[in-house]
Amino acid sequence: MEPRTTARTLSYLIVIALVGFVAIQFVRPRLDNPPVTAEIQAPPEVKRVLKNSCYDCHSNETRLPWFDHVAPAYWLVTADVEEARKHVNFSEIGKLPAAQQKGILYEAVNQAQMGAMPLPRYTMIHPHARITAEDLAVLKNYLNPPAPAPAPDDAAKVAADTQYDKWIHASSAMLNVQPELNGIRYFPDYRNWKVLSTTDRFDNHTLRIIFGNDIAMRAIAEHHINPWPKGTVFAKAAWAQQVDANGDTKTGSFIQVEFMIKDSEKYASTKGWGYARWRGTDLKPYGKDADFANECVGCHNPVRHNDYVYSFPLAGQQ
Ligand code: HEC
Ligand code: HEC
Numbered sequence: 001m002e003p004r005t006t007a008r009t010l011s012y013l014i015v016i017a018l019v020g021f022v023a024i025q026f027v028r029p030r031l032d033n034p035p036v037t038a039e040i041q042a043p044p045e046v047k048r049v050l051k052n053s054c055y056d057c058h059s060n061e062t063r064l065p066w067f068d069h070v071a072p073a074y075w076l077v078t079a080d081v082e083e084a085r086k087h088v089n090f091s092e093i094g095k096l097p098a099a100q101q102k103g104i105l106y107e108a109v110n111q112a113q114m115g116a117m118p119l120p121r122y123t124m125i126h127p128h129a130r131i132t133a134e135d136l137a138v139l140k141n142y143l144n145p146p147a148p149a150p151a152p153d154d155a156a157k158v159a160a161d162t163q164y165d166k167w168i169h170a171s172s173a174m175l176n177v178q179p180e181l182n183g184i185r186y187f188p189d190y191r192n193w194k195v196l197s198t199t200d201r202f203d204n205h206t207l208r209i210i211f212g213n214d215i216a217m218r219a220i221a222e223h224h225i226n227p228w229p230k231g232t233v234f235a236k237a238a239w240a241q242q243v244d245a246n247g248d249t250k251t252g253s254f255i256q257v258e259f260m261i262k263d264s265e266k267y268a269s270t271k272g273w274g275y276a277r278w279r280g281t282d283l284k285p286y287g288k289d290a291d292f293a294n295e296c297v298g299c300h301n302p303v304r305h306n307d308y309v310y311s312f313p314l315a316g317q318q
Contacts, residue, residue: 027075028074038091040090040093041098042105045142046138049135049138050090053129056126057080058087058090059090060085088107105143109139110310112131112136118131160251160253167191180276181286181287181289182274182276182293184275191211193235195211196216197210198210206238206239207239208236208239210235211236212234215231215233225309227307229262237256239253240253240255254280254281256280257277258275258277259277270296275293275296
Protein backbone atom coordinates (compact mmCIF):
# COMPACT_ATOMS: atom_id res chain seq x y z
CA MET A 1 0.00 0.00 0.00
CA GLU A 2 1.16 3.49 -0.66
CA PRO A 3 1.79 5.69 2.37
CA ARG A 4 -1.04 8.06 1.35
CA THR A 5 -3.59 5.23 1.19
CA THR A 6 -2.41 3.93 4.55
CA ALA A 7 -2.87 7.35 6.13
CA ARG A 8 -6.33 7.61 4.63
CA THR A 9 -7.34 4.16 5.87
CA LEU A 10 -6.10 5.07 9.31
CA SER A 11 -8.13 8.26 9.45
CA TYR A 12 -11.24 6.36 8.33
CA LEU A 13 -10.70 3.89 11.12
CA ILE A 14 -10.31 6.64 13.69
CA VAL A 15 -13.49 8.31 12.50
CA ILE A 16 -15.38 5.01 12.61
CA ALA A 17 -14.08 4.34 16.14
CA LEU A 18 -15.11 7.81 17.27
CA VAL A 19 -18.55 7.51 15.74
CA GLY A 20 -18.86 4.09 17.36
CA PHE A 21 -17.82 5.46 20.72
CA VAL A 22 -20.37 8.25 20.53
CA ALA A 23 -23.06 5.83 19.30
CA ILE A 24 -22.65 3.42 22.21
CA GLN A 25 -23.22 6.28 24.63
CA PHE A 26 -26.85 6.16 23.56
CA VAL A 27 -27.21 2.53 24.64
CA ARG A 28 -27.99 3.16 28.27
CA PRO A 29 -29.51 0.53 30.49
CA ARG A 30 -31.50 2.30 33.21
CA LEU A 31 -29.94 2.64 36.62
CA ASP A 32 -32.52 4.00 39.03
CA ASN A 33 -32.22 4.72 42.70
CA PRO A 34 -35.49 3.34 44.08
CA PRO A 35 -36.63 4.78 47.45
CA VAL A 36 -34.76 3.71 50.57
CA THR A 37 -37.49 1.72 52.31
CA ALA A 38 -35.69 0.26 55.33
CA GLU A 39 -32.03 1.06 55.72
CA ILE A 40 -29.93 -1.33 57.78
CA GLN A 41 -30.11 -0.50 61.47
CA ALA A 42 -26.59 0.03 62.69
CA PRO A 43 -24.56 2.68 64.53
CA PRO A 44 -23.37 5.67 62.46
CA GLU A 45 -19.73 4.53 62.34
CA VAL A 46 -20.79 1.21 60.84
CA LYS A 47 -22.99 2.90 58.25
CA ARG A 48 -20.16 5.25 57.39
CA VAL A 49 -17.94 2.30 56.40
CA LEU A 50 -20.71 0.66 54.40
CA LYS A 51 -21.61 3.94 52.68
CA ASN A 52 -18.05 4.57 51.67
CA SER A 53 -17.23 1.08 50.43
CA CYS A 54 -20.43 -0.77 49.62
CA TYR A 55 -23.41 1.53 49.03
CA ASP A 56 -22.53 2.38 45.43
CA CYS A 57 -23.49 -1.18 44.56
CA HIS A 58 -25.44 -2.57 47.54
CA SER A 59 -28.01 0.17 48.18
CA ASN A 60 -30.61 2.35 46.54
CA GLU A 61 -28.22 5.28 46.93
CA THR A 62 -25.83 4.52 44.11
CA ARG A 63 -23.62 7.46 43.21
CA LEU A 64 -21.41 7.14 40.19
CA PRO A 65 -18.51 9.45 39.37
CA TRP A 66 -18.61 10.99 35.86
CA PHE A 67 -16.22 8.46 34.34
CA ASP A 68 -18.60 5.62 35.25
CA HIS A 69 -21.24 7.30 33.10
CA VAL A 70 -19.20 6.69 29.99
CA ALA A 71 -19.97 3.48 28.09
CA PRO A 72 -18.72 0.77 28.11
CA ALA A 73 -17.69 1.33 31.78
CA TYR A 74 -21.28 2.37 32.44
CA TRP A 75 -22.61 -1.01 31.28
CA LEU A 76 -20.27 -2.92 33.56
CA VAL A 77 -21.08 -0.85 36.62
CA THR A 78 -24.83 -1.02 35.94
CA ALA A 79 -24.68 -4.80 35.70
CA ASP A 80 -22.66 -4.97 38.94
CA VAL A 81 -25.11 -2.75 40.80
CA GLU A 82 -28.10 -4.75 39.64
CA GLU A 83 -26.47 -8.02 40.66
CA ALA A 84 -25.18 -6.62 43.96
CA ARG A 85 -28.62 -5.30 44.99
CA LYS A 86 -30.10 -8.74 44.37
CA HIS A 87 -27.64 -10.26 46.83
CA VAL A 88 -27.61 -7.62 49.56
CA ASN A 89 -29.41 -4.28 49.60
CA PHE A 90 -28.52 -2.18 52.64
CA SER A 91 -31.42 0.17 51.81
CA GLU A 92 -33.97 -2.60 52.31
CA ILE A 93 -32.72 -5.03 54.95
CA GLY A 94 -33.63 -2.78 57.92
CA LYS A 95 -37.03 -4.43 58.06
CA LEU A 96 -35.52 -7.82 58.95
CA PRO A 97 -35.12 -8.95 62.58
CA ALA A 98 -31.97 -7.48 64.18
CA ALA A 99 -30.26 -10.88 64.37
CA GLN A 100 -30.73 -11.41 60.66
CA GLN A 101 -29.29 -7.98 59.85
CA LYS A 102 -26.26 -8.86 61.93
CA GLY A 103 -26.03 -12.20 60.10
CA ILE A 104 -25.85 -10.35 56.78
CA LEU A 105 -23.20 -8.02 58.20
CA TYR A 106 -21.24 -11.03 59.41
CA GLU A 107 -21.19 -12.37 55.87
CA ALA A 108 -20.25 -8.90 54.64
CA VAL A 109 -17.26 -8.78 56.99
CA ASN A 110 -16.16 -12.20 55.79
CA GLN A 111 -16.35 -11.00 52.19
CA ALA A 112 -14.38 -7.85 52.95
CA GLN A 113 -11.82 -9.72 55.00
CA MET A 114 -11.21 -12.16 52.17
CA GLY A 115 -10.63 -9.23 49.82
CA ALA A 116 -13.65 -10.36 47.76
CA MET A 117 -15.59 -7.14 48.46
CA PRO A 118 -15.69 -4.45 47.31
CA LEU A 119 -15.05 -6.10 43.96
CA PRO A 120 -11.32 -5.69 43.28
CA ARG A 121 -12.00 -4.55 39.71
CA TYR A 122 -14.00 -1.71 41.27
CA THR A 123 -11.49 -0.56 43.90
CA MET A 124 -8.78 -0.47 41.26
CA ILE A 125 -10.58 2.42 39.62
CA HIS A 126 -12.32 3.73 42.78
CA PRO A 127 -9.59 3.60 45.42
CA HIS A 128 -11.71 5.60 47.89
CA ALA A 129 -13.94 2.52 48.28
CA ARG A 130 -11.13 0.31 49.56
CA ILE A 131 -11.83 -1.11 52.97
CA THR A 132 -9.05 -0.44 55.47
CA ALA A 133 -7.98 -2.39 58.53
CA GLU A 134 -9.67 0.28 60.69
CA ASP A 135 -12.89 -0.06 58.71
CA LEU A 136 -12.86 -3.81 59.29
CA ALA A 137 -12.22 -3.28 62.99
CA VAL A 138 -15.26 -0.98 63.21
CA LEU A 139 -17.50 -3.63 61.66
CA LYS A 140 -16.08 -6.44 63.78
CA ASN A 141 -16.35 -4.46 66.99
CA TYR A 142 -19.99 -3.85 66.32
CA LEU A 143 -20.70 -7.52 65.61
CA ASN A 144 -18.60 -8.80 68.46
CA PRO A 145 -17.66 -6.18 71.04
CA PRO A 146 -14.46 -7.07 72.90
CA ALA A 147 -15.49 -8.63 76.19
CA PRO A 148 -13.52 -8.87 79.42
CA ALA A 149 -11.44 -12.04 79.61
CA PRO A 150 -13.01 -14.83 81.64
CA ALA A 151 -11.70 -14.79 85.22
CA PRO A 152 -9.12 -17.42 86.17
CA ASP A 153 -10.59 -20.27 88.16
CA ASP A 154 -8.42 -23.04 89.62
CA ALA A 155 -10.99 -25.80 89.56
CA ALA A 156 -11.89 -25.08 85.96
CA LYS A 157 -8.20 -25.01 85.08
CA VAL A 158 -7.55 -28.44 86.57
CA ALA A 159 -10.63 -29.84 84.85
CA ALA A 160 -9.54 -28.39 81.51
CA ASP A 161 -6.01 -29.72 81.88
CA THR A 162 -7.31 -33.21 82.63
CA GLN A 163 -9.59 -32.98 79.65
CA TYR A 164 -6.80 -31.78 77.39
CA ASP A 165 -4.57 -34.59 78.57
CA LYS A 166 -7.25 -37.09 77.71
CA TRP A 167 -7.72 -35.50 74.32
CA ILE A 168 -4.02 -35.72 73.52
CA HIS A 169 -3.71 -39.32 74.65
CA ALA A 170 -7.01 -40.71 73.45
CA SER A 171 -6.33 -43.70 71.26
CA SER A 172 -8.57 -44.49 68.33
CA ALA A 173 -9.59 -47.76 69.94
CA MET A 174 -10.89 -45.97 73.03
CA LEU A 175 -13.28 -43.88 71.06
CA ASN A 176 -16.60 -45.25 70.08
CA VAL A 177 -17.97 -42.23 68.32
CA GLN A 178 -21.28 -42.41 66.44
CA PRO A 179 -21.16 -41.35 62.77
CA GLU A 180 -22.60 -37.95 61.81
CA LEU A 181 -26.23 -37.93 60.60
CA ASN A 182 -25.12 -37.79 56.97
CA GLY A 183 -23.10 -40.98 57.50
CA ILE A 184 -19.65 -39.39 57.79
CA ARG A 185 -17.45 -41.22 60.29
CA TYR A 186 -15.30 -39.65 62.95
CA PHE A 187 -11.56 -39.17 62.31
CA PRO A 188 -9.91 -40.08 65.63
CA ASP A 189 -6.41 -39.27 64.38
CA TYR A 190 -6.88 -35.65 63.43
CA ARG A 191 -4.99 -34.63 66.59
CA ASN A 192 -1.84 -35.90 64.87
CA TRP A 193 -2.37 -33.93 61.66
CA LYS A 194 -0.40 -30.76 60.91
CA VAL A 195 -1.74 -27.47 62.13
CA LEU A 196 -2.83 -25.30 59.25
CA SER A 197 -3.72 -22.22 61.24
CA THR A 198 -5.19 -20.93 64.44
CA THR A 199 -7.93 -18.42 64.02
CA ASP A 200 -7.92 -14.79 64.95
CA ARG A 201 -9.82 -13.24 67.81
CA PHE A 202 -12.91 -12.30 65.85
CA ASP A 203 -14.77 -14.50 68.23
CA ASN A 204 -13.01 -13.68 71.40
CA HIS A 205 -13.98 -16.51 73.68
CA THR A 206 -12.90 -19.54 71.79
CA LEU A 207 -9.60 -20.80 70.58
CA ARG A 208 -9.70 -22.63 67.31
CA ILE A 209 -7.08 -24.82 65.70
CA ILE A 210 -7.37 -25.96 62.12
CA PHE A 211 -5.64 -29.17 61.10
CA GLY A 212 -5.06 -30.62 57.62
CA ASN A 213 -4.49 -34.28 56.68
CA ASP A 214 -1.53 -35.44 54.58
CA ILE A 215 -3.35 -34.82 51.29
CA ALA A 216 -4.05 -31.24 52.38
CA MET A 217 -0.44 -30.64 53.38
CA ARG A 218 0.86 -32.08 50.09
CA ALA A 219 -1.56 -29.87 48.16
CA ILE A 220 -0.18 -26.83 50.00
CA ALA A 221 3.39 -27.81 49.22
CA GLU A 222 2.47 -28.26 45.56
CA HIS A 223 0.31 -25.13 45.40
CA HIS A 224 -2.82 -27.05 44.39
CA ILE A 225 -5.23 -25.53 46.83
CA ASN A 226 -7.99 -24.13 44.65
CA PRO A 227 -9.69 -26.50 44.16
CA TRP A 228 -8.31 -28.77 46.87
CA PRO A 229 -7.66 -32.36 45.69
CA LYS A 230 -10.03 -35.24 46.40
CA GLY A 231 -9.38 -36.72 49.83
CA THR A 232 -8.39 -33.43 51.47
CA VAL A 233 -9.72 -33.26 55.02
CA PHE A 234 -9.71 -30.31 57.39
CA ALA A 235 -10.51 -30.46 61.06
CA LYS A 236 -11.35 -27.43 63.15
CA ALA A 237 -11.29 -27.98 66.89
CA ALA A 238 -12.61 -25.36 69.31
CA TRP A 239 -12.01 -24.84 72.99
CA ALA A 240 -13.28 -22.21 75.37
CA GLN A 241 -10.52 -19.72 76.11
CA GLN A 242 -9.04 -19.86 79.56
CA VAL A 243 -6.83 -17.23 81.07
CA ASP A 244 -4.33 -18.36 83.69
CA ALA A 245 -2.96 -16.33 86.61
CA ASN A 246 -0.20 -14.88 84.38
CA GLY A 247 -2.76 -13.63 81.92
CA ASP A 248 -1.81 -16.21 79.30
CA THR A 249 -4.62 -17.60 77.24
CA LYS A 250 -4.84 -21.33 76.74
CA THR A 251 -7.38 -23.98 75.91
CA GLY A 252 -10.20 -24.40 78.40
CA SER A 253 -12.99 -26.89 78.03
CA PHE A 254 -13.42 -28.67 74.71
CA ILE A 255 -16.36 -27.43 72.69
CA GLN A 256 -16.43 -29.27 69.39
CA VAL A 257 -14.57 -30.55 66.38
CA GLU A 258 -15.72 -30.11 62.78
CA PHE A 259 -14.56 -31.66 59.54
CA MET A 260 -14.67 -30.89 55.84
CA ILE A 261 -13.92 -33.75 53.44
CA LYS A 262 -13.32 -33.06 49.76
CA ASP A 263 -15.02 -35.33 47.22
CA SER A 264 -16.76 -33.50 44.39
CA GLU A 265 -18.88 -36.46 43.32
CA LYS A 266 -19.78 -38.01 46.63
CA TYR A 267 -20.62 -34.66 48.21
CA ALA A 268 -21.99 -32.93 45.12
CA SER A 269 -25.16 -31.89 46.99
CA THR A 270 -23.07 -29.87 49.47
CA LYS A 271 -20.84 -28.25 46.84
CA GLY A 272 -18.11 -30.87 46.86
CA TRP A 273 -17.35 -31.08 50.59
CA GLY A 274 -18.73 -33.45 53.21
CA TYR A 275 -19.42 -31.65 56.51
CA ALA A 276 -19.47 -33.15 60.00
CA ARG A 277 -19.39 -31.82 63.55
CA TRP A 278 -19.13 -33.58 66.91
CA ARG A 279 -19.87 -31.61 70.05
CA GLY A 280 -18.75 -31.86 73.65
CA THR A 281 -16.35 -34.24 75.34
CA ASP A 282 -18.72 -37.10 74.56
CA LEU A 283 -18.49 -36.18 70.85
CA LYS A 284 -22.17 -36.18 70.06
CA PRO A 285 -23.02 -35.92 66.33
CA TYR A 286 -24.43 -32.47 65.61
CA GLY A 287 -27.80 -31.71 64.01
CA LYS A 288 -31.38 -32.99 63.89
CA ASP A 289 -31.01 -34.70 60.52
CA ALA A 290 -28.64 -34.75 57.55
CA ASP A 291 -29.83 -31.27 56.51
CA PHE A 292 -27.61 -29.73 59.19
CA ALA A 293 -24.96 -29.49 56.47
CA ASN A 294 -26.93 -26.75 54.67
CA GLU A 295 -26.07 -24.47 57.57
CA CYS A 296 -22.38 -25.20 57.04
CA VAL A 297 -22.54 -24.67 53.27
CA GLY A 298 -24.47 -21.40 53.69
CA CYS A 299 -21.84 -19.86 55.92
CA HIS A 300 -18.94 -21.12 53.84
CA ASN A 301 -20.56 -19.74 50.68
CA PRO A 302 -18.82 -16.33 50.84
CA VAL A 303 -15.53 -18.13 50.24
CA ARG A 304 -16.82 -20.28 47.38
CA HIS A 305 -14.21 -18.75 45.09
CA ASN A 306 -11.67 -20.16 47.50
CA ASP A 307 -13.22 -23.66 47.17
CA TYR A 308 -15.38 -22.94 50.27
CA VAL A 309 -12.33 -22.90 52.54
CA TYR A 310 -11.69 -19.96 54.86
CA SER A 311 -8.28 -20.74 56.19
CA PHE A 312 -5.08 -19.83 54.47
CA PRO A 313 -2.04 -21.93 55.31
CA LEU A 314 0.29 -20.29 57.83
CA ALA A 315 3.12 -18.35 56.27
CA GLY A 316 6.07 -20.64 55.67
CA GLN A 317 3.99 -23.64 54.69
CA GLN A 318 3.25 -22.42 51.19
C1 HEC B 1 -18.74 -2.61 42.24
C2 HEC B 1 -19.87 -3.05 42.95
C3 HEC B 1 -19.72 -3.65 44.34
C4 HEC B 1 -19.23 -3.06 45.47
C5 HEC B 1 -18.64 -1.67 45.61
C6 HEC B 1 -19.43 -4.03 46.53
N1 HEC B 1 -20.00 -5.16 46.05
FE1 HEC B 1 -20.61 -6.80 47.12
N2 HEC B 1 -21.30 -7.68 45.43
C7 HEC B 1 -21.22 -7.14 44.16
C8 HEC B 1 -21.74 -8.11 43.20
C9 HEC B 1 -21.80 -7.90 41.70
C10 HEC B 1 -22.15 -9.24 43.95
C11 HEC B 1 -22.78 -10.52 43.46
C12 HEC B 1 -21.84 -11.41 42.73
C13 HEC B 1 -20.67 -11.87 43.53
O1 HEC B 1 -20.83 -12.40 44.64
O2 HEC B 1 -19.54 -11.67 43.07
C14 HEC B 1 -21.86 -8.93 45.36
C15 HEC B 1 -22.13 -9.80 46.40
C16 HEC B 1 -21.92 -9.49 47.73
C17 HEC B 1 -22.32 -10.33 48.84
C18 HEC B 1 -23.08 -11.62 48.74
C19 HEC B 1 -22.22 -12.79 48.45
C20 HEC B 1 -23.07 -14.02 48.25
O3 HEC B 1 -22.53 -14.96 47.70
O4 HEC B 1 -24.25 -14.03 48.60
C21 HEC B 1 -21.92 -9.71 49.98
C22 HEC B 1 -22.12 -10.19 51.41
C23 HEC B 1 -21.26 -8.48 49.58
N3 HEC B 1 -21.28 -8.38 48.21
C24 HEC B 1 -20.74 -7.56 50.45
C25 HEC B 1 -20.14 -6.37 50.08
C26 HEC B 1 -19.56 -5.44 51.01
C27 HEC B 1 -19.51 -5.65 52.51
C28 HEC B 1 -19.09 -4.39 50.30
C29 HEC B 1 -18.36 -3.19 50.81
C30 HEC B 1 -17.24 -3.43 51.70
C31 HEC B 1 -19.37 -4.66 48.89
N4 HEC B 1 -20.00 -5.87 48.80
C32 HEC B 1 -19.06 -3.80 47.85
C33 HEC B 1 -20.76 -5.88 43.82
C34 HEC B 1 -20.21 -4.98 44.71
C1 HEC C 1 -21.40 -18.78 61.08
C2 HEC C 1 -20.64 -19.20 59.94
C3 HEC C 1 -20.16 -20.65 59.87
C4 HEC C 1 -20.90 -21.78 59.96
C5 HEC C 1 -22.40 -21.93 60.21
C6 HEC C 1 -19.99 -22.89 59.75
N1 HEC C 1 -18.72 -22.41 59.54
FE1 HEC C 1 -17.05 -23.54 59.29
N2 HEC C 1 -15.91 -21.85 59.29
C7 HEC C 1 -16.39 -20.56 59.39
C8 HEC C 1 -15.27 -19.65 59.42
C9 HEC C 1 -15.36 -18.12 59.49
C10 HEC C 1 -14.11 -20.44 59.33
C11 HEC C 1 -12.66 -19.94 59.34
C12 HEC C 1 -11.96 -20.31 60.61
C13 HEC C 1 -12.46 -19.54 61.80
O1 HEC C 1 -12.62 -18.31 61.72
O2 HEC C 1 -12.70 -20.18 62.83
C14 HEC C 1 -14.56 -21.82 59.24
C15 HEC C 1 -13.70 -22.89 59.11
C16 HEC C 1 -14.09 -24.22 59.05
C17 HEC C 1 -13.19 -25.35 58.86
C18 HEC C 1 -11.70 -25.27 58.61
C19 HEC C 1 -11.46 -25.13 57.08
C20 HEC C 1 -11.75 -23.72 56.60
O3 HEC C 1 -12.70 -23.52 55.81
O4 HEC C 1 -11.05 -22.80 57.03
C21 HEC C 1 -13.96 -26.48 58.92
C22 HEC C 1 -13.47 -27.91 58.81
C23 HEC C 1 -15.34 -26.05 59.12
N3 HEC C 1 -15.39 -24.68 59.19
C24 HEC C 1 -16.41 -26.93 59.20
C25 HEC C 1 -17.73 -26.52 59.37
C26 HEC C 1 -18.85 -27.44 59.53
C27 HEC C 1 -18.76 -28.94 59.52
C28 HEC C 1 -19.96 -26.67 59.70
C29 HEC C 1 -21.40 -27.09 59.91
C30 HEC C 1 -21.66 -28.10 60.92
C31 HEC C 1 -19.52 -25.27 59.64
N4 HEC C 1 -18.18 -25.23 59.42
C32 HEC C 1 -20.38 -24.21 59.78
C33 HEC C 1 -17.70 -20.18 59.45
C34 HEC C 1 -18.78 -21.04 59.61
